[in-house]
Amino acid sequence: MIVSIFLLILILVIMPFCVGLVPAYFIDRRKRRISLVYVFGMIVSLAIFQLIAVPVIINKGDGFRLIITLFLIITGVLSVVGIALVAIEVRKYGTPINRTDEISVPKTKEEKIYWIIFIALVVIQILLSCFMQYFDGDDAYYVVESLLTNETDTLYRIKPYTGLSTGMDLRHAMASMPVWIAYIARISGIHSTIVSHIVVPIVMLPLLYMIYYQCGRILFRKERKKLPIFMIFVWIMYMFGNVSIYTNATFMMTRTWQGKAMLANLVLLTVIWILLALFETERLVKEWRLGYYIILFFTNILAAMCSTASVFLVAMLLGLSGIVLGIAKKNIQIPLKLMITCTPLAIYGAMFILI
Amino acid sequence: MTEILEIFKSYNGTGYYCLLFLAAVLYLWFVEEDRHLKLILCVVPTIIQVLFFIPYFYMGYNSLDEGTYYRILWLMPMTLVIAYAACKVIGSYTKAGLIIVSIILVLSGTWVYSGINASRAENVYHIPDEVVEVCDMIKPAEGKERVWASFPISMIHYVRQYTTTIQMPFGRDNLVPGWDHIDNPLYDLYLQDVINADALVSEATKYYCNYIILEKTQTIDGSLEALGANLVGTTQNYYVYRNTRVPFWDVETETETEN
Numbered sequence: 001m002i003v004s005i006f007l008l009i010l011i012l013v014i015m016p017f018c019v020g021l022v023p024a025y026f027i028d029r030r031k032r033r034i035s036l037v038y039v040f041g042m043i044v045s046l047a048i049f050q051l052i053a054v055p056v057i058i059n060k061g062d063g064f065r066l067i068i069t070l071f072l073i074i075t076g077v078l079s080v081v082g083i084a085l086v087a088i089e090v091r092k093y094g095t096p097i098n099r100t101d102e103i104s105v106p107k108t109k110e111e112k113i114y115w116i117i118f119i120a121l122v123v124i125q126i127l128l129s130c131f132m133q134y135f136d137g138d139d140a141y142y143v144v145e146s147l148l149t150n151e152t153d154t155l156y157r158i159k160p161y162t163g164l165s166t167g168m169d170l171r172h173a174m175a176s177m178p179v180w181i182a183y184i185a186r187i188s189g190i191h192s193t194i195v196s197h198i199v200v201p202i203v204m205l206p207l208l209y210m211i212y213y214q215c216g217r218i219l220f221r222k223e224r225k226k227l228p229i230f231m232i233f234v235w236i237m238y239m240f241g242n243v244s245i246y247t248n249a250t251f252m253m254t255r256t257w258q259g260k261a262m263l264a265n266l267v268l269l270t271v272i273w274i275l276l277a278l279f280e281t282e283r284l285v286k287e288w289r290l291g292y293y294i295i296l297f298f299t300n301i302l303a304a305m306c307s308t309a310s311v312f313l314v315a316m317l318l319g320l321s322g323i324v325l326g327i328a329k330k331n332i333q334i335p336l337k338l339m340i341t342c343t344p345l346a347i348y349g350a351m352f353i354l355i
Numbered sequence: 356m357t358e359i360l361e362i363f364k365s366y367n368g369t370g371y372y373c374l375l376f377l378a379a380v381l382y383l384w385f386v387e388e389d390r391h392l393k394l395i396l397c398v399v400p401t402i403i404q405v406l407f408f409i410p411y412f413y414m415g416y417n418s419l420d421e422g423t424y425y426r427i428l429w430l431m432p433m434t435l436v437i438a439y440a441a442c443k444v445i446g447s448y449t450k451a452g453l454i455i456v457s458i459i460l461v462l463s464g465t466w467v468y469s470g471i472n473a474s475r476a477e478n479v480y481h482i483p484d485e486v487v488e489v490c491d492m493i494k495p496a497e498g499k500e501r502v503w504a505s506f507p508i509s510m511i512h513y514v515r516q517y518t519t520t521i522q523m524p525f526g527r528d529n530l531v532p533g534w535d536h537i538d539n540p541l542y543d544l545y546l547q548d549v550i551n552a553d554a555l556v557s558e559a560t561k562y563y564c565n566y567i568i569l570e571k572t573q574t575i576d577g578s579l580e581a582l583g584a585n586l587v588g589t590t591q592n593y594y595v596y597r598n599t600r601v602p603f604w605d606v607e608t609e610t611e612t613e614n
Contacts, residue, residue, distance in 0.1 A: 128468065132475060133473070133475070133476040134472055134473050134481075135473075135512070137512060137527060140512040140515070140526065140527040144516055148515075151519050152519065159526070161515070161526025161527045161528050162525065163515065163522030163523065164522070191480065193480045193482070193516045193517065194479050197479075197481035215435055219392070219442075220442070229449060229453050230438050230442050232453065233438035233442070233457070234438045236457055237460060239464075239466065239467050240464025240466055241370075241464055242465045242468075243367060243368035243369050243372060243464055243465050244365055244368025244369070244370075245368075246365060247366065247368075248433075248434075254467065254473075263429075264426070264429045268429055268430060268432070269432065272395065275395050276392070276395060279391035280391075309420040310423075310426065312416075313427070313429065313430060316430065317403075317430045320403065321395065324394055328394050328398075
């Protein structure tokens with residue numbers, strides 16, 4: 001059990017963080033924070049998994065081990081590169097970050113209390129996700145697909161509902177989230193269903209709040225003490241967002257492990273955050289935008305990993321935002337740059353339509 | 356248009372977050388001074404909201420992915436906009452504002468673990484204990500061939516989440532009308548108020564089921580034991596029968612090899 005927990009920390013915390021150091025190198029040092037590097041790392045790691053997994057799924061029905069090997073090699077190399085980049089910056093500046101950000105002044109007592117309340121609420125939320133169960137019919141597909149992959153090494157060649165052999169279900173196969181969960185299960189030695197229902201929420205809920213935190217830092221750069229209050233409001237809307245089975249909050253809280261939930265919450269929120277960050281950067285140092293465009297590109301690959309059909313949603317959000325921003329700022333480069341980041345969506349979308 | 360309104364109503368369900376979102380967007384239209392924020396948090400969501408109600412847009416979306424039109428509403432960052440606007444509304448009255456807004460948000464929503472689908476987790480798998488109990492009775496030993504078993508409707512979502520060494524003649528796809536599946540007479544039998552024992556064992560044998568699982572509340576017309584299905588276990592709500600007409604796959608293969 002201790003070994004499993006250590007391995008989980010290694011593949012879900014340490015490695016993504018080290019991977020995140022690479023794209024973080026391309027953003028302003030004043031904007032670098034542990035949470036930001038981790039969010040970057042998770043996005044890039046998941047996108048890399050998707051890039052490896054889909055070709056293997058299509059070409060090699062029993063290629064699960066190959067996916068794991070390739071993924072570990074690539075993320076391992078990126079982790080080393082990330083650490084090396086930090087070492088270079090430490091040698092150059094003495095520190096990899098620059099704490100002159102306006103939001104990094106000491107917190108007031110009131111602010112600290114709000115943060116403690118918020119962190120306690122998130123801990124309660126995570127505990128509830130572990131000790132409460134929610135029936136969702138789609139688990140009969142997605143959770144079983146992860147278990148099948150881990151138990152049989154096969155990729156989308158067995159029907160999850162019954163166990164009969166079947167032709168490859170390419171529509172589902174192009175969204176490799178269940179295979180990623182199987183990868184966590186294989187490395188940690190924990191049953192895939194436990195990984196889906198317990199481990200994934202423990203990782204994804206804090207990740208969600210980290211992305212809201214990045215948004216909040218931009219929105220409240222002049223009123224920092226409101227940031228924890230903002231986070232508490234967000235928490236309430238997730239815990240009380242079950243007004244119907246369709247809302248993004250319901251998806252996040254009741255089927256966190258399904259790609260659709262990640263798309264509705266993590267991916268779309270990341271897109272909004274990057275749109276906010278790009279223009280905050282515009283006010284500050286223009287040359288630091290590249291890191292955000294890189295992350296947006298990887299976020300679009302992650303979108304395809306979550307749900308093949310939903311690549312249209314992300315493309316629509318980016319397209320619409322690009323047009324609006326381009327017109328408002330009389331700058332054709334904005335929609336064009338955003339369009340370039342949508343290349344993965346165009347490829348997956350075309351595959352989806354052709355299939 | 357009626358269909359779109361229905362989807363919108365279904366999405367917003369029992370809560371008032373949609374109204375709060377509209378109020379928040381309206382508020383930010385007037386008070387947000389930062390032009391970039393206004394574009395991303397007010398203008399883009401407003402356009403999405405307008406597009407959502409255009410029938411041609413609905414038809415276009417449906418041609419790509421039918422039945423998931425509500426997902427367009429995911430593109431509006433409701434949580435972010437409401438929380439941001441609320442923080443602006445409370446101004447410097449942070450303590451009182453936090454309490455009042457929190458109460459409004461709680462009363463406007465629905466607790467995530469309310470409803471019949473939520474319950475206290477019975478085990479680490481988050482599936483019912485009885486499913487685990489039944490699966491442990493019938494799953495093959497390590498290294499042995501997989502077994503086939505027919506389960507009542509109440510169990511079929513869960514069985515293969517616990518172990519894929521148990522295969523089933525019908526699954527969740529049979530439950531959903533309109534989904535692509537092959538009609539299964541064994542599934543039809545499970546739907547009947549009174550199940551004919553002879554038909555059940557015959558169909559289970561036809562689908563190579565080594566085991567037949569029945570709910571205790573299901574009425575059986577006839578004796579399963581007389582037809583070669585022996586009761587090998589029970590749980591609080593289920594009977595587990597071993598269908599002796601179907602040998603285990605590896606036992607059968609071993610016998611053939613010996614012959």
